[in-house]
Amino acid sequence: MSTQQESMQPFVFVIFGATGDLAKRKLFPAIYSLYRDGHLTTDFAVIGVGRTKMDNTQFRVSVKESINEFSRLSLREGEEWDRFAARFDYITLDIKDADAYASLLSAVEAREREMNLPGNRMFYLAIAPQLFGQVADSLKQSGLTNTVGWKRLVVEKPFGHDYTSAKELNEEIKRSFTEEEIYRIDHYLGKEMVQNIQVIRFANSMFEPLWNNRHIDNIQITASETVGVEDRASYYDDAGALLDMVQNHMLQMVMMVCMEPPSRLKTEAIRDEKVKVMRALRRYSEEEVDTYVVRGQYTEGKSKGSSLVGYREEPNVNPASTTETFVAARLFIDNFRWAEVPIYIRTGKRMPEKVTEIVIQFKELPKRLYFNKNNDLIPNLLIFRINPNEGITLLLNAKKQGADSQVVPIGMEYCNDCEDTSPEAYESLLHDAILGDSTFFTRWDEVSLAWKFIDPIRRAWDREPHSLTEYEAGTWGPAESHELLRREGKRWWTGGDDGERETFKAVEQPKYRKGETR
Ligand SMILES: NC(=O)C1=CN([C@@H]2O[C@H](COP(=O)(O)OP(=O)(O)OC[C@H]3O[C@@H](n4cnc5c(N)ncnc54)[C@H](OP(=O)(O)O)[C@@H]3O)[C@@H](O)[C@H]2O)C=CC1
Numbered sequence: 001m002s003t004q005q006e007s008m009q010p011f012v013f014v015i016f017g018a019t020g021d022l023a024k025r026k027l028f029p030a031i032y033s034l035y036r037d038g039h040l041t042t043d044f045a046v047i048g049v050g051r052t053k054m055d056n057t058q059f060r061v062s063v064k065e066s067i068n069e070f071s072r073l074s075l076r077e078g079e080e081w082d083r084f085a086a087r088f089d090y091i092t093l094d095i096k097d098a099d100a101y102a103s104l105l106s107a108v109e110a111r112e113r114e115m116n117l118p119g120n121r122m123f124y125l126a127i128a129p130q131l132f133g134q135v136a137d138s139l140k141q142s143g144l145t146n147t148v149g150w151k152r153l154v155v156e157k158p159f160g161h162d163y164t165s166a167k168e169l170n171e172e173i174k175r176s177f178t179e180e181e182i183y184r185i186d187h188y189l190g191k192e193m194v195q196n197i198q199v200i201r202f203a204n205s206m207f208e209p210l211w212n213n214r215h216i217d218n219i220q221i222t223a224s225e226t227v228g229v230e231d232r233a234s235y236y237d238d239a240g241a242l243l244d245m246v247q248n249h250m251l252q253m254v255m256m257v258c259m260e261p262p263s264r265l266k267t268e269a270i271r272d273e274k275v276k277v278m279r280a281l282r283r284y285s286e287e288e289v290d291t292y293v294v295r296g297q298y299t300e301g302k303s304k305g306s307s308l309v310g311y312r313e314e315p316n317v318n319p320a321s322t323t324e325t326f327v328a329a330r331l332f333i334d335n336f337r338w339a340e341v342p343i344y345i346r347t348g349k350r351m352p353e354k355v356t357e358i359v360i361q362f363k364e365l366p367k368r369l370y371f372n373k374n375n376d377l378i379p380n381l382l383i384f385r386i387n388p389n390e391g392i393t394l395l396l397n398a399k400k401q402g403a404d405s406q407v408v409p410i411g412m413e414y415c416n417d418c419e420d421t422s423p424e425a426y427e428s429l430l431h432d433a434i435l436g437d438s439t440f441f442t443r444w445d446e447v448s449l450a451w452k453f454i455d456p457i458r459r460a461w462d463r464e465p466h467s468l469t470e471y472e473a474g475t476w477g478p479a480e481s482h483e484l485l486r487r488e489g490k491r492w493w494t495g496g497d498d499g500e501r502e503t504f505k506a507v508e509q510p511k512y513r514k515g516e517t518r
């Protein structure tokens with residue numbers, strides 16, 4: 001949630017794409033949860049926009065259905081719901097028809113008059129990216145951005161498909177909105193434990209002295225999914241894992257882990273530090289890509305006893321597709337803090353577990369005095385558990401209870417969502433956008449540098465389709481991903497090459513006092 005202490009001002013929220021999947025699964029439930037939890041501490045109206053013909057009553061029914069199906073809070077019928085639903089209106093409009101925006105302007109102004117709202121307007125583009133520029137332009141031409149209050153534009157990913165297209169898109173929307181008014185969504189930045197990385201790093205004196213190449217051996221970021229391409233082939237078969245996950249979410253997590261402490265907890269101070277990581281991130285030449293980046297595509301396999309088809313057999317996927325569903329990479333951050341520290345990232349579909357985790361592996365002591373029963377000693381690991389269980393784990397070595405002095409790994413656990421469910425990422429991000437806090441949105445320089453890192457990889461792969469490796473659905477990715485670490489004397493801690501979650505296998509279970517139950 002927000003890093004700023006500002007108060008919320010009444011506003012009109014215009015959602016382009018209000019009949020679409022994102023609005024149904026994420027936006028309406030997020031607005032409802034914020035409202036129910038008392039975080040929408042101001043007056044507001046929502047105007048949905050789509051081509052589908054619908055009146056306000058039908059729209060409110062569709063909002064209700066989506067909340068019933070997707071909200072983390074169950075819908076409370078009665079007066080409270082009626083008051084909430086009455087804030088929602090719908091306009092049928094073709095985004096490509098510039099003249100049609102006059103009806104949207106009338107609807108917004110009517111709500112502002114009726115509810116005595118001061119002209120603050122937030123426009124959310126839950127539509128295909130090809131339409132972003134056109135909407136921004138028509139909002140300006142129609143006078144919708146000409147308001148006495150504030151105006152904000154929230155844009156979804158993907159923000160372009162390479163540096164050139166992203167730059168063009170940015171220039172298009174900058175004709176109607178300033179950088180400060182643009183909120184580029186990366187939903188990983190709305191996740192509780194991604195936001196918590198900064199707090200854990202910068203609010204505890206014990207980590208900062210160790211957070212560098214003198215004490216950290218390597219960093220591993222994994223975002224694995226069990227799902228395949230689902231019904232998104234038309235988008236995914238073009239994008240692949242590199243554009244879908246690495247350009248945005250994975251690099252954002254790298255920035256959060258590797259940034260310097262900001263001088264103040266202010267939006268631009270934090271973003272400045274993130275951008276410096278992107279500047280220090282070494283760009284591979286096209287020739288180097290093969291050495292440091294692995295790409296894979298799932299073939300048929302099994303998960304929990306069920307058979308899974310290969311990617312090319314999925315509905316609407318090109319049967320000869322060379323799109324990657326898995327990426328692993330070894331990154332270099334060329335600055336004083338991180339020189340020589342391997343940063344490994346890995347993401348893929350159809351893997352054995354849905355897990356997003358950041359593992360910080362600390363260096364060994366200069367000399368080993370203790371050994372475990374395998375004549376070994378596990379390194380200290382700090383693990384940020386982002387998804388599906390939120391928390392942190394610190395892995396240490398300790399003496400096992402008893403006379404034989406055995407050394408065993410122990411895990412110190414903090415669970416972030418055991419007592420209360422965390423808000424959804426979209427709740428947190430919408431809340432911040434309404435407050436005008438863009439800390440957890442991506443600034444143009446971050447996005448553009450991310451594309452400059454990605455583009456040579458894409459070009460190398462387009463030139464060399466044979467660099468695509470295969471992995472069986474239901475496994476932790478191709479052998480080449482394990483080899484990427486093995487050749488540097490490392491191993492993935494989440495889903496090692498023996499297919500186990502090695503990190504936790506050997507850890508002693510917590511003990512409780514006699515009579516105490518968990
Ligand atoms: N769905 C998801 O989970 C995620 C989506 N996104 C991004 O969010 C955006 C929307 O995705 P999603 O909701 O899945 O897409 P959908 O295809 O489900 O919805 C598209 C929406 O755009 C509207 N639309 C399309 N063309 C026009 C037009 N000419 N005039 C007016 N409205 C139009 C559609 O309205 P109608 O059908 O009524 O014409 C519909 O409401 C995309 O940028 C996507 O990349 C990002 C992350 C996750």
Ligand SMILES: O=C1O[C@H](COP(=O)(O)O)[C@@H](O)[C@H](O)[C@H]1O
Nearest residue numbers: 157187223225244245249356387
């Ligand atoms: O943006 C995306 O993210 C999801 C994974 O998000 P998570 O919050 O479930 O970890 C991914 O499935 C999707 O392909 C991608 O577009």
